[in-house]
Amino acid sequence: MLLSKFIFFFLLTSLSLCISPSRGLARESDEIEKRIISLNSLGADIVSKLDNDSLVGIPGSSLLKKDDKFAGKVIVSEGRMPPSLEKIIKLKPSLVIGSEGFHDKILDKLADLNIETLKTNTKSINQLEIFIKDLAFYLNKNPSSVNENIKSCYFNKSKDRGSAVILASTKPLLSPNSNSWAGKLLDRFNFDNISKDLESKTEFKGYVNLSPEIILKKKPSKIIVISFPGMNQNSLLANPILKKIIDSNKNEIVTFNYYGLINPGSISSINKACKQLNNIF
Numbered sequence: 001m002l003l004s005k006f007i008f009f010f011l012l013t014s015l016s017l018c019i020s021p022s023r024g025l026a027r028e029s030d031e032i033e034k035r036i037i038s039l040n041s042l043g044a045d046i047v048s049k050l051d052n053d054s055l056v057g058i059p060g061s062s063l064l065k066k067d068d069k070f071a072g073k074v075i076v077s078e079g080r081m082p083p084s085l086e087k088i089i090k091l092k093p094s095l096v097i098g099s100e101g102f103h104d105k106i107l108d109k110l111a112d113l114n115i116e117t118l119k120t121n122t123k124s125i126n127q128l129e130i131f132i133k134d135l136a137f138y139l140n141k142n143p144s145s146v147n148e149n150i151k152s153c154y155f156n157k158s159k160d161r162g163s164a165v166i167l168a169s170t171k172p173l174l175s176p177n178s179n180s181w182a183g184k185l186l187d188r189f190n191f192d193n194i195s196k197d198l199e200s201k202t203e204f205k206g207y208v209n210l211s212p213e214i215i216l217k218k219k220p221s222k223i224i225v226i227s228f229p230g231m232n233q234n235s236l237l238a239n240p241i242l243k244k245i246i247d248s249n250k251n252e253i254v255t256f257n258y259y260g261l262i263n264p265g266s267i268s269s270i271n272k273a274c275k276q277l278n279n280i281f
Helices: 002-015 041-054 085-090 104-112 125-139 144-153 181-188 212-218 233-237 240-249 267-278
Strands: 036-038 055-059 074-077 095-099 117-120 163-167 173-176 207-209 222-227 252-257
Touching: 036 041, 041 055, 041 095, 041 117, 041 125, 041 144, 041 267, 074 085, 085 104, 095 104, 104 117, 117 125, 125 144, 125 181, 144 267, 163 173, 163 181, 163 212, 173 181, 181 267, 212 240, 252 267
Parallel strands: 036 055, 036 095, 055 074, 095 117, 163 222, 222 252
Antiparallel strands: 173 207
16 A cells, blocks of 8 residues: 555646646846746756856755755755745746646746746657756856756667557556556657556556556567655565566566656766667667
């Protein structure tokens, strides 16, 4: 039960990064001090790569805590707790980046206070490029310095890699369809995702509840298992449902990190996921 709640929180966080973008960011003059707060790790990472001095507030993400360049930045949210409005206002931001569907309430409050906000969308590499371009425009920076860090996501797409399924969770058995960041990455790398056309009827938009029978029937040549932060990989692979599928199909099992494939997380995480997908034959 505890594991299910743990996975629920991480999947919900990943979905918050995959809704709809806002547009219309104005390019600020270099004479105006830019003070940016990002309520998601991807926004914080992109801003730090474009102009780290302009980043003043970040979420309490494990990804960011491991990176020295975020040392000294004010943490405005932690875990499942909503961002602190008091901390945000105290930092006097010129822009606050958040995720539609996850940070709506606080972004609306900030907008009422005439603080500029940007709602993110990273459901595909193309939308990621737009996000990078928007922030680079606002900061008067060249986006190529960030785009170069996702070069593993650009390649010759002619290779047919066979069928695959991503198991984002085993209790319940959730798999991304084509309307998700993970599903679009599989499509980008020419994998035939057995869940791509299935309709999502779960609370997680872009994810379908698969039965073991569907996987056994479809017999995907690659099964991608997601390892969540703090989760023991051996215990995940020992799951009886997954073990039955593996033993029946003799599939190739590949383990991916949650960050990069399910939740974009950071530019580095995305690049690692793309590199790993490109190395699967």
